[in-house]
Amino acid sequence: xxxxxxxVGEVIGTAILIMFGAGVCAAVTLRHSKARASGWxxxxxxxGMGVLAGAxxxxxxxxxxxxxxxxxxxxxxxxxxxxxxVYLLGQMVGAMIGAVLAYLVYLAQFQANxxxxxxxxxxxxxxxxxxxxxxxxNPVANLITEIIATIALVLxxxxxxxTKGLGESGTTVLIVSLLVVGIGLSLGGPTGYxxxxxxxxxxxxxxxxxxxxxxxTSDWGYxxxxxxxxxxxGTLAGLIYNAAF
Amino acid sequence: xxxxxxxVGEVIGTAILIMFGAGVCAAVTLRHSKARASGWxxxxxxxGMGVLAGAxxxxxxxxxxxxxxxxxxxxxxxxxxxxxxVYLLGQMVGAMIGAVLAYLVYLAQFQANxxxxxxxxxxxxxxxxxxxxxxxxNPVANLITEIIATIALVLxxxxxxxTKGLGESGTTVLIVSLLVVGIGLSLGGPTGYxxxxxxxxxxxxxxxxxxxxxxxTSDWGYxxxxxxxxxxxGTLAGLIYNAAF
Amino acid sequence: xxxxxxxVGEVIGTAILIMFGAGVCAAVTLRHSKARASGWxxxxxxxGMGVLAGAxxxxxxxxxxxxxxxxxxxxxxxxxxxxxxVYLLGQMVGAMIGAVLAYLVYLAQFQANxxxxxxxxxxxxxxxxxxxxxxxxNPVANLITEIIATIALVLxxxxxxxTKGLGESGTTVLIVSLLVVGIGLSLGGPTGYxxxxxxxxxxxxxxxxxxxxxxxTSDWGYxxxxxxxxxxxGTLAGLIYNAAF
Amino acid sequence: xxxxxxxVGEVIGTAILIMFGAGVCAAVTLRHSKARASGWxxxxxxxGMGVLAGAxxxxxxxxxxxxxxxxxxxxxxxxxxxxxxVYLLGQMVGAMIGAVLAYLVYLAQFQANxxxxxxxxxxxxxxxxxxxxxxxxNPVANLITEIIATIALVLxxxxxxxTKGLGESGTTVLIVSLLVVGIGLSLGGPTGYxxxxxxxxxxxxxxxxxxxxxxxTSDWGYxxxxxxxxxxxGTLAGLIYNAAF
Numbered sequence: 001x002x003x004x005x006x007x008v009g010e011v012i013g014t015a016i017l018i019m020f021g022a023g024v025c026a027a028v029t030l031r032h033s034k035a036r037a038s039g040w041x042x043x044x045x046x047x048g049m050g051v052l053a054g055a056x057x058x059x060x061x062x063x064x065x066x067x068x069x070x071x072x073x074x075x076x077x078x079x080x081x082x083x084x085x086v087y088l089l090g091q092m093v094g095a096m097i098g099a100v101l102a103y104l105v106y107l108a109q110f111q112a113n114x115x116x117x118x119x120x121x122x123x124x125x126x127x128x129x130x131x132x133x134x135x136x137x138n139p140v141a142n143l144i145t146e147i148i149a150t151i152a153l154v155l156x157x158x159x160x161x162x163t164k165g166l167g168e169s170g171t172t173v174l175i176v177s178l179l180v181v182g183i184g185l186s187l188g189g190p191t192g193y194x195x196x197x198x199x200x201x202x203x204x205x206x207x208x209x210x211x212x213x214x215x216x217t218s219d220w221g222y223x224x225x226x227x228x229x230x231x232x233x234g235t236l237a238g239l240i241y242n243a244a245f
Numbered sequence: 246x247x248x249x250x251x252x253v254g255e256v257i258g259t260a261i262l263i264m265f266g267a268g269v270c271a272a273v274t275l276r277h278s279k280a281r282a283s284g285w286x287x288x289x290x291x292x293g294m295g296v297l298a299g300a301x302x303x304x305x306x307x308x309x310x311x312x313x314x315x316x317x318x319x320x321x322x323x324x325x326x327x328x329x330x331v332y333l334l335g336q337m338v339g340a341m342i343g344a345v346l347a348y349l350v351y352l353a354q355f356q357a358n359x360x361x362x363x364x365x366x367x368x369x370x371x372x373x374x375x376x377x378x379x380x381x382x383n384p385v386a387n388l389i390t391e392i393i394a395t396i397a398l399v400l401x402x403x404x405x406x407x408t409k410g411l412g413e414s415g416t417t418v419l420i421v422s423l424l425v426v427g428i429g430l431s432l433g434g435p436t437g438y439x440x441x442x443x444x445x446x447x448x449x450x451x452x453x454x455x456x457x458x459x460x461x462t463s464d465w466g467y468x469x470x471x472x473x474x475x476x477x478x479g480t481l482a483g484l485i486y487n488a489a490f
Numbered sequence: 491x492x493x494x495x496x497x498v499g500e501v502i503g504t505a506i507l508i509m510f511g512a513g514v515c516a517a518v519t520l521r522h523s524k525a526r527a528s529g530w531x532x533x534x535x536x537x538g539m540g541v542l543a544g545a546x547x548x549x550x551x552x553x554x555x556x557x558x559x560x561x562x563x564x565x566x567x568x569x570x571x572x573x574x575x576v577y578l579l580g581q582m583v584g585a586m587i588g589a590v591l592a593y594l595v596y597l598a599q600f601q602a603n604x605x606x607x608x609x610x611x612x613x614x615x616x617x618x619x620x621x622x623x624x625x626x627x628n629p630v631a632n633l634i635t636e637i638i639a640t641i642a643l644v645l646x647x648x649x650x651x652x653t654k655g656l657g658e659s660g661t662t663v664l665i666v667s668l669l670v671v672g673i674g675l676s677l678g679g680p681t682g683y684x685x686x687x688x689x690x691x692x693x694x695x696x697x698x699x700x701x702x703x704x705x706x707t708s709d710w711g712y713x714x715x716x717x718x719x720x721x722x723x724g725t726l727a728g729l730i731y732n733a734a735f
Numbered sequence: 736x737x738x739x740x741x742x743v744g745e746v747i748g749t750a751i752l753i754m755f756g757a758g759v760c761a762a763v764t765l766r767h768s769k770a771r772a773s774g775w776x777x778x779x780x781x782x783g784m785g786v787l788a789g790a791x792x793x794x795x796x797x798x799x800x801x802x803x804x805x806x807x808x809x810x811x812x813x814x815x816x817x818x819x820x821v822y823l824l825g826q827m828v829g830a831m832i833g834a835v836l837a838y839l840v841y842l843a844q845f846q847a848n849x850x851x852x853x854x855x856x857x858x859x860x861x862x863x864x865x866x867x868x869x870x871x872x873n874p875v876a877n878l879i880t881e882i883i884a885t886i887a888l889v890l891x892x893x894x895x896x897x898t899k900g901l902g903e904s905g906t907t908v909l910i911v912s913l914l915v916v917g918i919g920l921s922l923g924g925p926t927g928y929x930x931x932x933x934x935x936x937x938x939x940x941x942x943x944x945x946x947x948x949x950x951x952t953s954d955w956g957y958x959x960x961x962x963x964x965x966x967x968x969g970t971l972a973g974l975i976y977n978a979a980f
Contacts, residue, residue, distance in 0.1 A: 023431035033434030038285035040773035049427020108386035141843035182784020186758035189768030268676035278679030294672020353631035513921035523924030528775035539917020598876035
């Protein structure tokens with residue numbers, strides 16, 4: 001795979017992933033959405049099907065990593081590091097584009113996020129649509145959660161042979177997508193499961209700069225946790241894989 | 246594939262798709278349905294499994310496009326335009342038949358959609374069962390939503406090789422179905438995700454002419470958005486695919 | 491396949507199907523169940539995964555029809571009628587065994603289905619756990635619903651080649667299961683989707699004879715609809731398939 | 736497969752399974768979880784995707800049994816008993832590790848499980864996150880439920896050929912995962928579906944020893960049911976399989 005193909009694939013694939021993921025958070029969060037308050041099962045399946053859509057599309061170009069933690073785990077496993085920077089660059093650019101696309105899909109909903117006349121309902125803070133917010137703010141516990149949840153993503157991917165090329169098997173894409181559904185359902189409760197540094201950092205940058213009405217804080221004080229946790233988790237998954245398999 | 250096979254396949258497949266899709270909207274909307282008020286996850290899976298049922302059935306005859314936006318994207322990709330009119334004709338006829346079938350499945354429920362004696366509950370407007378209605382009526386924003394959501398459908402289909410024949414692989418049908426589940430969950434909140442001109446226009450025509458009690462407006466003023474949006478989206482997906490892959 | 495294998499396969503497979511299906515209805519209906527009132531999505535997935543479990547198990551022995559309407563559609567398609575009686579006999583016996591198994595799984599719950607001391611809550615009628623009950627009792631409309639919903643089951647199965655042996659492909663089992671999930675979500679609202687004569691008749695017989703506390707009526711006046719509707723639907727699906735494909 | 740590979744595979748795979756399963760119970764049960772009170776469908780899919788993640792990962796090393804009842808059923812079918820102890824040891828060790836990992840993922844939530852100032856809400860008993868608790872305590876009925884539900888797991892696995900190596904087919908892993916989703920939805924209502932002695936006993940030991948605030952009883956009086964029931968069920972499944980197939 002050429003650097004150009006990898007970059008384009010990761011940009012498109014990660015943009016699709018984040019558009020679906022931020023999109024489903026917007027769908028469940030914002031007033032005037034048909035999916036408003038439809039619950040955690042919708043969040044978990046929305047993100048999982050985002051992986052399906054993104055990896056599915058990126059597979060022929062880049063193999064569809066869409067996640068620096070996955071790229072890192074694969075690099076540790078295979079020992080090939082020369083393309084890593086291309087993957088990471090594509091993932092960050094793609095994540096930012098995806099967040100903008102989700103904003104555009106829900107444009108009218110974001111613009112309507114104001115206190116309505118005669119209503120006492122406050123506008124909704126929008127950061128949770130873009131990036132993760134822990135339920136209980138405890139950096140050590142939050143970091144542990146993100147590390148373990150990322151191992152639960154990367155170790156199965158390595159074990160089943162994502163490294164051999166995601167594009168070869170539709171079933172593999174499907175299983176990884178359902179794996180992400182499961183991580184959301186089971187391990188997402190405390191921190192909202194970043195498990196992907198680009199997934200959290202890219203949209204947070206977009207949230208900081210986009211002119212969204214009543215958007216509230218971008219909470220940069222927490223931003224290191226969903227970057228460091230998944231990078232540590234991806235590294236540990238690669239090391240566990242090399243030791244055990 | 247002969248024109249006859251394509252036409253029959255698209256009629257049957259699109260009829261099944263719309264019967265499931267309009268059916269699940271009836272199931273969740275109408276009084277006296279066992280699935281009443283069962284939520285957005287039911288809507289999204291109902292439409293997704295409609296794609297599975299319809300594409301599954303149409304695949305051996307026509308490849309199972311079931312959607313003018315998909316046909317358009319594939320034509321742009323392959324450069325073959327001579328069969329496009331057969332696909333579109335079949336899709337429109339099928340969509341209308343499917344809407345009638347959903348009406349027949351819920352016949353007793355539609356007939357019971359009257360103000361009951363002593364009740365203050367008004368009959369339910371039924372257009373939302375047949376065609377899409379935006380949560381916030383804003384043609385520019387609604388068009389953007391439909392364009393982006395349709396790209397999110399057609400680009401992955403092109404990338405994974407639907408053009409090589411849907412009938413060859415059960416897994417492909419399954420993945421496209423789950424992709425549609427994901428589009429519903431993530432991108433369906435603002436407009437109800439037409440992402441298919443036939444899916445919206447065919448049932449709207451049926452809604453206009455069927456003698457449904459208390460059916461309310463057919464809202465023809467909005468009808469151009471869920472036709473134009475998906476056609477633009479399918480075209481853009483074809484162009485992006487040709488440029489990037 | 492020998493008659494013995496077919497019979498054993500259909501008994502085991504249909505018993506598993508009905509155990510899951512009646513089981514999920516018990517799970518959602520009965521007091522003292524962890525899944526109480528968990529909604530229509532649980533019902534639809536429970537029945538769908540029952541098809542998966544039953545067809546999966548029966549496939550190597552009988553091909554896993556589990557449904558007289560499927561057997562009928564396949565016989566019309568292939569013109570082979572000599573084994574049909576073995577399939578039907580196995581399906582009826584299996585359906586009755588499955589209903590008894592579901593009763594045993596929820597034994598303590600059924601026994602606790604009494605008016606509790608000091609409570610005004612009446613015991614729950616249990617027929618809906620075993621057999622279908624229409625929301626609106628209208629034999630013509632109910633029959634139309636069952637006919638169309640059964641065509642939506644059997645026609646895709648024929649088109650995708652169930653007749654070539656379900657056992658050959660795990661993906662086919664999976665897709666048929668999700669098809670049944672979709673039929674439940676989209677077409678199950680009016681009658682509770684029998685779409686299978688054995689699924690309704692076998693458990694109704696068991697409901698009549700089992701000594702369940704406070705079980706209420708077995709409603710034999712409606713019993714012909716979920717038998718006749720699916721048989722007509724399966725026949726029509728076979729005829730449509732032969733004409734169109 | 737060497738004893739070392741089997742042990743490592745079963746430890747890792749069962750740890751992942753239990754982490755997902757106990758995790759989803761924590762997600763739905765504990766205050767300050769984003770998935771709080773999200774319902775039975777979340778529980779059933781969380782455990783099912785835990786099977787997917789664990790079996791997926793363990794498959795290349797051990798075939799991914801993750802369950803003494805499955806190992807027992809396979810041993811009865813194949814007549815090979817010499818590796819059984821390695822499987823069981825790995826499963827027990829893995830189940831305990833998985834319970835600790837779920838505790839770590841929800842560390843802040845467990846620590847916040849105290850009566851909050853000025854609130855009358857009592858802390859939540861936590862055993863249900865780790866092990867099963869019957870809705871109605873009736874050892875005979877509970878045992879019957881666990882026996883039948885385990886047959887519904889092991890018999891389909893045997894019939895579809897898990898014994899030929901789970902690692903060979905991603906589709907098989909997927910189907911077994913959805914089978915477990917179905918067992919949860921349909922048969923989990925009365926006892927919470929242990930269907931796996933290691934799944935219940937390992938986490939119960941961990942619950943007994945972990946210093947969890949306000950953890951409540953570990954209920955050892957019930958512990959034999961979710962061990963004996965699945966072992967009997969796995970044995971019966973093996974015998975039925977040998978007789979019928």
